[in-house]
Amino acid sequence: MSRAEILNRELIKYRYLIEETGTFLISGNDAVARGAIEAGIRIAVSYPGTPVSDILAAISKVAKYHGIHAEWATNEKVAYEIAYAAALTGLRALFSSKHLGINVASDTILVSAYTGVNGGLVIVSVDDIHPWSSQNAEDTRYYARLAKIPCLEPTSPSEARKVVKYAFEISEELQLPVMVRYTEKLADTYELVEVEPIDKHAKLREAEFRPDPERYVMIAPHTRKNHPILNSKNKKAEELFNDCVFNEIIGPEEAEIGIVACGVAFQYVMEAVEKLNIGSKVRILKLVTTHPIPKKLVKEFLKSVKKVLVVEEIEPIIETEIKAIAQEENYTHPIYGRRSGHIPREYELTPDTIMKALADILTINGKNFDIKINIPPRIPHLCAGCPHRISYLAIKQALKELGVRGIIVGDRGCYNQGVHPPLRAIDTCIAMGASIGMACGFYHAGVKEPIIAVIGDSTFFHAGIPPLIDAVMHKANITIVVLDNSITAMTGHQPCPTTGRTAVGDQAPVMRPERIAEAIGVSYIRVVGTSDFHELVRILKEAIRTKGVSLVVIRSPCALELVRGGKISRKYVIDYSRCIECETCMRVTGCPAIIQEDDKIVINAYECTGCGLCKAICPVNAIEEAKVIS
Numbered sequence: 001m002s003r004a005e006i007l008n009r010e011l012i013k014y015r016y017l018i019e020e021t022g023t024f025l026i027s028g029n030d031a032v033a034r035g036a037i038e039a040g041i042r043i044a045v046s047y048p049g050t051p052v053s054d055i056l057a058a059i060s061k062v063a064k065y066h067g068i069h070a071e072w073a074t075n076e077k078v079a080y081e082i083a084y085a086a087a088l089t090g091l092r093a094l095f096s097s098k099h100l101g102i103n104v105a106s107d108t109i110l111v112s113a114y115t116g117v118n119g120g121l122v123i124v125s126v127d128d129i130h131p132w133s134s135q136n137a138e139d140t141r142y143y144a145r146l147a148k149i150p151c152l153e154p155t156s157p158s159e160a161r162k163v164v165k166y167a168f169e170i171s172e173e174l175q176l177p178v179m180v181r182y183t184e185k186l187a188d189t190y191e192l193v194e195v196e197p198i199d200k201h202a203k204l205r206e207a208e209f210r211p212d213p214e215r216y217v218m219i220a221p222h223t224r225k226n227h228p229i230l231n232s233k234n235k236k237a238e239e240l241f242n243d244c245v246f247n248e249i250i251g252p253e254e255a256e257i258g259i260v261a262c263g264v265a266f267q268y269v270m271e272a273v274e275k276l277n278i279g280s281k282v283r284i285l286k287l288v289t290t291h292p293i294p295k296k297l298v299k300e301f302l303k304s305v306k307k308v309l310v311v312e313e314i315e316p317i318i319e320t321e322i323k324a325i326a327q328e329e330n331y332t333h334p335i336y337g338r339r340s341g342h343i344p345r346e347y348e349l350t351p352d353t354i355m356k357a358l359a360d361i362l363t364i365n366g367k368n369f370d371i372k373i374n375i376p377p378r379i380p381h382l383c384a385g386c387p388h389r390i391s392y393l394a395i396k397q398a399l400k401e402l403g404v405r406g407i408i409v410g411d412r413g414c415y416n417q418g419v420h421p422p423l424r425a426i427d428t429c430i431a432m433g434a435s436i437g438m439a440c441g442f443y444h445a446g447v448k449e450p451i452i453a454v455i456g457d458s459t460f461f462h463a464g465i466p467p468l469i470d471a472v473m474h475k476a477n478i479t480i481v482v483l484d485n486s487i488t489a490m491t492g493h494q495p496c497p498t499t500g501r502t503a504v505g506d507q508a509p510v511m512r513p514e515r516i517a518e519a520i521g522v523s524y525i526r527v528v529g530t531s532d533f534h535e536l537v538r539i540l541k542e543a544i545r546t547k548g549v550s551l552v553v554i555r556s557p558c559a560l561e562l563v564r565g566g567k568i569s570r571k572y573v574i575d576y577s578r579c580i581e582c583e584t585c586m587r588v589t590g591c592p593a594i595i596q597e598d599d600k601i602v603i604n605a606y607e608c609t610g611c612g613l614c615k616a617i618c619p620v621n622a623i624e625e626a627k628v629i630s
Helices: 003-008 012-017 028-038 053-066 076-088 099-115 141-147 157-174 184-188 220-242 265-276 295-303 317-328 351-362 387-402 414-419 434-444 457-473 513-520 533-545 559-564 613-617
Strands: 022-027 043-046 069-072 093-098 121-127 178-183 190-195 248-250 257-261 282-286 289-291 308-311 407-409 451-456 479-484 524-528 550-555 571-574 594-597 600-603 623-626
Touching (some): 012 022, 012 028, 022 028, 028 157, 028 190, 043 053, 043 076, 053 069, 053 093, 069 076, 076 093, 076 099, 076 121, 099 141, 099 220, 121 184, 141 178, 141 289, 141 317, 157 178, 157 220, 178 184, 220 295, 257 265, 257 295, 257 351, 265 308, 265 351, 308 317, 308 351, 387 414, 387 451, 387 479, 387 550, 387 613, 407 434, 414 451, 434 451, 434 457, 434 479, 451 457, 457 479, 457 513, 479 513, 479 533, 513 524, 513 550, 524 533, 533 550, 533 613, 613 623
Parallel strands (some): 043 069, 121 178, 257 282, 407 451, 451 479, 479 550, 524 550
Antiparallel strands (some): 022 190, 594 600
């Protein structure tokens, strides 16, 4: 693909990934993508997950132009293994993941540190620490320490581009994977970023793997041999980081208080110091290399300040290490942070949080830092016409007609929004693929009522197949409902095994959950759509009554995909001559297209996608199809 073709295909916004020079207003994630391309990567692999998805989404748009293999892998473990193997051949590879995906890939990550790499391998971990769209708040810097690999934390988008390139360089110098970790705020922050030419030498490398069993075959004797080598690499990393250009000391040579800040929290510190007008009292250590911590640099910093505040997101990891260094150096001045209670243990930091901490430590009076902004609460909901809404109501109706409550075990995806009123349709939501395994656990624990595991198609291929095998092998009496909208919708409509295309738009085989289930040995399998609500209820009742493992695939496209593709062929209106104002259509479905306006229930023609659910459940048949004007 030529440069002209890219720019002519409505991809002008991706110029920042093509041009050799220039300044562009881009996000932190965009800057990481650019830095990786400048480093000459040949492989970029990920699994979708907010807040990291934008990195591979951007790279995939220009992958063919740069000769990069860009891929949405089946899950994060597979993604990392692809990148890791490429790095063993001498190529540079990028693996990007949200914090929860690092958990999935951790098995291979921890062992790969023992073998090391040949080409640069960078692990980009974006932590949703608030969290805004995740089921936990996790600090993946613990994994860097567990794996004994370097960890870098850029403080801004422009620095992120440079840090990623540096990470590839030290990865090759140390022959170790390197983690670049930042948080959601930096991922989505925009800044003017100046780009640099692409490393043509790295880009044009030829892949070559030279067998070395003692290094690459991690049986116990080889692991014991490689362990001291790994430790020596960490010692070398510490020496490099003591002189790293990204670490910086700012402020007077001696100060009343020293602040150690890493990641985007450094920007908050700078803002807080400026607002409090205490620059003459403060010395700041901007720490980008957070593992291994550069002890020599930290020791020098401690000598110049009378007390220390450590600002980091989200765990007191650097704070703990600095306290250990201080003890070694007989530094007796106080060290403040999360452990002292001056920095809260939960949620994202803000400049106001840091201002309050500094005011407490420096006894600055007369300032109100408890700023509260009243933002109207918004309950997340499924989109108008979402097939998951129909599926959930059908499951609940099936259980109601069977005269049982049942347990509905949820999973990770758009469909977890079904927990909100009025649907209240799932009882658990823990991790990718956990619905099927937990359903087995409920059954083997002796639960008597029906157990339904709900899982999306992308999640099914990510982590649902192993627990399905377990369910069949151990004869669990459960029903599995695969909500198949043939896309990874929640994270931005990335392709998955059921989509039929790859990250770069090439055609791919379409894989079906029912075929997997049939091969595993599930005897009751049904595939059904959402157009006939009553037929869907009938099939679900049949599946629930079936002994053993039953599987129903509810295949219906994502409503947003239909809207974007201009495929909405019908909409619905209310016939007020028959309407009895029972509000069933609004109260039961929670569809955002059905609203109350001037004391009347109306269907918003702009929102309606023609799913027909409201018509199916109206007790007096007062909803009818309207003509769609194209």
